[in-house]
Amino acid sequence: MVARFAARRALIGALQVVVLLVGIFATSLLLPGDAADVQSSDLTTAAQRQETREVLGLDTAPAARFVEWVGHAATGDLGTSYAQGRPVTEVITGPLLVSGALAAATTLLLVPIALGGGFVAGLRPGSRTDRAITTVSIALDSVPDFVLAVALVFWLALSWRLLPATFVGVDVGQVLRDPRFLVLPLVVMVARVSAPLVRLVRAGVIDQVGAPYVVQAERLGVPRWSLLLRHIGPNALAPAMQDLGRTGDSLISGVLVVEAVFAVPGVSTTLLDAIGNRDQPVILGLVLVIGLVAIVVNSLIDLAGQRMVPRRLRA
């Protein structure tokens, strides 16, 4: 059953990636100008721009370029960056590692916070604890990331000097030796993604606690912890799992505001930069990796959701 499910998801996933790449490439062609236009400065001539176009291979038809790129990508070669002349894999590895590390750390913090907060609030709806948790999560959900980030930098880094303000001039090695650098970006990211999840888990729990089968089970004397772990928990979490999957995607593709405010060299800065440079090999390379990760994460989440509440698969 699981194997068939996985095989089907893999097939659908592959198709999704192809559609995604075609769509992204076609869209990137709609942008005004090409890489040669962007690379030319106020000092260079139209003849030089044409030469650049030939050097980069932009004088061949877009469809042919795309097919060639896909052919190479299938063998693991993501091409060469138009803007840097370096292999795309080299250009995108660093940002992917940085964003990946931040995403992993965020998820590690996110899951206990969202589950804990959601359960505590949902088991005693209307209580003081519930109101406090709900208020905080709604507040964090409504404050724009940018304001939250700037406010945190202002208080914690600039006024009280507890934490470093940015990653400016810092090596990756230094960040690992001194994890204080990660605190502020992580706080913003966790606040960003956990707030809506807490509310979803809470809603799921409330829903299940009042469900007739739970009431009946309670009457029959099923112990409370068993009720929580075996029955309420899995059912209440199923809707939140879907949302967690979406959160994973948005984390791996980076959080632009966090990257800009803290000068983190992550994926979204790189992608935005590549779009500005009309650097299609880098754009496609990043989209390919992000797309694959998103599809794998979502499939795993679906699988987990199905394990928790098996009837969902048949539905």
Place this chain on the structure above:
Amino acid sequence: MTHRIALDRRTLLGTGAGGLAALALAGCGSGTTRTADRSFTAVFQGAGASETIDPQLAAATFIDESRTKHLYDGLFEIDSTMRPLPRLATTAEPDADGTRWRLSLRDARWHDGTAFTGEDVLGTLARILGKQEGAKPFNAASSLAGIDLRRSRVVEPRTVEIATTSPSFELPSLLASIGTAIVKRGRLGDKPVGTGPFRFRSFQPGRSLRMTRYEDHWDGAPWLEELSIVSAEPEARQSAVRSGQADFADNLTPTARRTLDGVSGIDTQARKNSGLLFFAMKTDRPPFDDVDVRRAMMLLIDREELVKVALEGAGEVSDDVFGRGYQYYADDLEPHRHDPDEGLRLLTRAGVRDLSFDLLAAPVANGFLEAATLVSRQLAEHGVRARVRVGSQDTYYTDALTQGQMTMGQSGPLPVPFHFSSRLLSTSEKNYTKWTDPEFDRLYDQAQGTRTEDGRAAVYHRMHEILHDRGGFIWWATTPWNTAFSTAYDNLPDGVPNAYDWARFDKVEA
């Protein structure tokens, strides 16, 4: 030195967000006591993947320029009045007709210990004029196109003769342009080797360049032992200098500068006359092919109001003559001022009614869209319809060459002759006003063949007069360049962008 036109091509969050950050940060008076150590970090607007430290390619952004000037030296650089300043060349003597120059070279050494010679000069010129090596074209290829390499030669190790195909009494100025720094034998090794005041240590595009002091620099070893030039977005630059993570932050918004001004341990500078803002009327198509319509435009726009509103007061009104304060500026021409009556009279004389045109704009510099909208409103009051079209900011300066009837832009400081040759000759590549005037071309050639500076100044003055009377450029304001830095250091850079002493930290001391 020109393409500094694209001053703020990229700011991820735009000025609105920057203002918000400044607002949130305002009112914090607590600075730190800062101590100067010999490790210095300067933070500039980054350009991501396209950052480069190849001195022939470095150009698209200021961060490239700042980085390469610490690793490499040029034969000449320009000072803040745009006059050439000898660097690796010590003297330059032209022959009688200005087609052959003899340059004496400085006694300098490369970072690997070998001597700098005339071979390095000719090798670099050959590189610039040769075939493009990678994705980026060489920036100096067109400004140095008049150099005749076959007739140029090394006379002795430290004397070199450079020949040109036509009289060129401005050659030192051309040899100071962007992308002309000398690389060893005209080649880049695996590890950058320059003659500059700092040695290469590591470089990550979009992140940082780290350098260490070069003890044997011909202009004296820097006091600093380590120098890092780092990329960051506006908000991060502001936080970094404020928290002490950076010692110098470049390119701040006026609001950010005002905010940092009150912080103890931090000084700020607004270097005037650093950005030159223009509207460009395309003189080859209606309605601006009519001289009187162009003259009317120069009088109908209200520059005072534009500076006050669109630039939030951070700028000075300018008067359609390029290069106030620079060599060859014409300071005796009557400034164009807001005079709608005369402007409307000119339009009537031209028989133009219901004038309307497209104004192509993009958020490529602070206040640009605001300025475009305001100009459109100002003109509407006089019955002129300027339709603002917002273009792509990534390719704006390429698009502006062909699209729209009126466009806008920002030029960095650059020598007046270079402004003429790159934007206003019938053969100019960056002819934003589509200006083709045989008389103007002839005057330019005449100036290049004129031996004395006074003689050239007289010819350039004539060219300024033509443009001031009927040209397509409206130079409406100059803007300051805002920086912030730690008060623990002295001798921080003081020049306008593109000048020798701009973004240069080799003279920094405690």
